[in-house]
Structures are given as C-alpha cells and as structure tokens.
Amino acid sequence: MLEDFLHVSITCRNIDSSIDFYERIGLTMTKRLPEVVEDGIMTAFRLPKGRLSVAYLSAPQGRSKMFIDLVQWLEPEAAGQAYPVLNNVGLNRLAFRVKDLDATVSVLKMSGIEFLSEEPQRFGDGIRSIVTTDPDGTFVQLVEGL
C-alpha cells in the first residue's frame, strides 16, 4: 500500500529561475523534461490541458530519496499566487535538515538570499530555524537540531 513519501511538487512561473534558487540552497537537478504533454496528467489533475516543463531536484547528501517535482505549467499556465503567510491553510512550507545552520545562512546571505528573520530562531528542545522564500514566494525552512 502506501510505501513512502515520494516528492513534493512546486509550481513555479519561471523554471530556470527556480532551478537556480534550489541549486543555490544546495539541491541538485537529477532530471529535466523541458516539455511533457500528457493527457493522463490533464485527466488526473482535472485541468484543461497537460503541457508542462519539469525538473527534479534532490538533496545530494540525502538518504531520503525525496525530491522536488518542480513544474512550470505551459498549458494551462500557472494560476494564482503562493500563500502570503505561514499560517495559510494548505501545503505551506518545505523544510530541510541543515548541519551547520549559521554557516549555511552566512553563505546563502552572501549569495543574495534573504530570510524572514534577521537570525535563526530557537524553539522546542534545541531546534534552530530560519525561513526564506523561493522566487515565487514559496516558503522554504532550514532547520537544525530536529
């Protein structure tokens, strides 16, 4: 029956900008399908068309085999906006385990990545965490100690 988590899918407006962002935070692109046209996707997703550009991004050091199924819809084009707040109902935030959060944040800040708080925040039993957003505003959380 249900074996495991497989992937989380992120819809983006510009797949090259999003690939660049996720590679900068440390993921590796493992697959790139510039144009997929599938009636099965259209039917499964209840959309009028199923034409999309896809990239898979994995954590190179990770054992989870999880990946991001990054999708730029070609037909239909992407709709709406990413959730504006971290308490919006729905799939709200994707979290990564980070070994040395301060060093990681320092490197990412130097590469121009901005965070919602000035410094990582502490909570729970020794958990430290900071949140950033991808080019479309999707919330991405870095977590140490969980």
Add this chain to the structure above:
Amino acid sequence: MLEDFLHVSITCRNIDSSIDFYERIGLTMTKRLPEVVEDGIMTAFRLPKGRLSVAYLSAPQGRSKMFIDLVQWLEPEAAGQAYPVLNNVGLNRLAFRVKDLDATVSVLKMSGIEFLSEEPQRFGDGIRSIVTTDPDGTFVQLVEGL
C-alpha cells in the same frame, strides 16, 4: 550544509480531522504536541503570535524519515484557503509512492475517500497516478511506478 529533506508542513483548520485523514491513507502519528507556544516560531515566521497545535505523521514502511508537520494554528488562526487548482503557484501537491495502486484506491474508496479522476491515470514511462484532497482541500497524490 543542507543534509536532506526534513518535512513538509501542512496547515489545517481542524487537526483531529486531518490526523484522521492522513492515518486513513496509511500514515502513522509519531508525535502530538497539543499546544506549543513559542516566540521563536512567531519571529521566524513573521506572525503576530506563535501558538499552535502540532502532529507529526510518518510513513511506517518508509525509509525516508520524512514526515508531515501538521499544524493547526491557535494564535493567529489559519488564514485563507488551500490552492483550488493543481497549477496554482506554490507548494501544490504532496506525492506518496504506492506499491499496488489499484488495491490502495479500492480500499480508500471503500473508506469514503474521493479522487479527482474516476481511475488512476497513466503517463510517462509506466507511471500511474491518482489525486485526492485532504479535509482542507490540500492535494495529495498517490503514485505507482516512479
């Protein structure tokens, strides 16, 4: 630096209903924190308060160590709605690897779970997939063959 995927967080309106749904599709609750009050979360998430009810849900057969960080916000309460369409920008869909999709769908249909298409749809190189929604409308995809 970035080690691996850690979790995906889902904001729900009623945590008991959502726990019930995710247990019915085959996950196991591994942690339950009925009330967390943390200024660190408030600051990290740029919210006016940080009072929330939390459950972790894992795939019992899975090796990924991934989990769902299921959150019912107490203060502030949840905002907005889940994305209405599968091409909405943002974290759009959470996918699980399933061994016998037809058997799984059959069992889930008997338990009252509804899907966006009548039957699993085929695409790519032998991939079969079907999509359902959690109690708040969050898209959950079951995938066989990927």
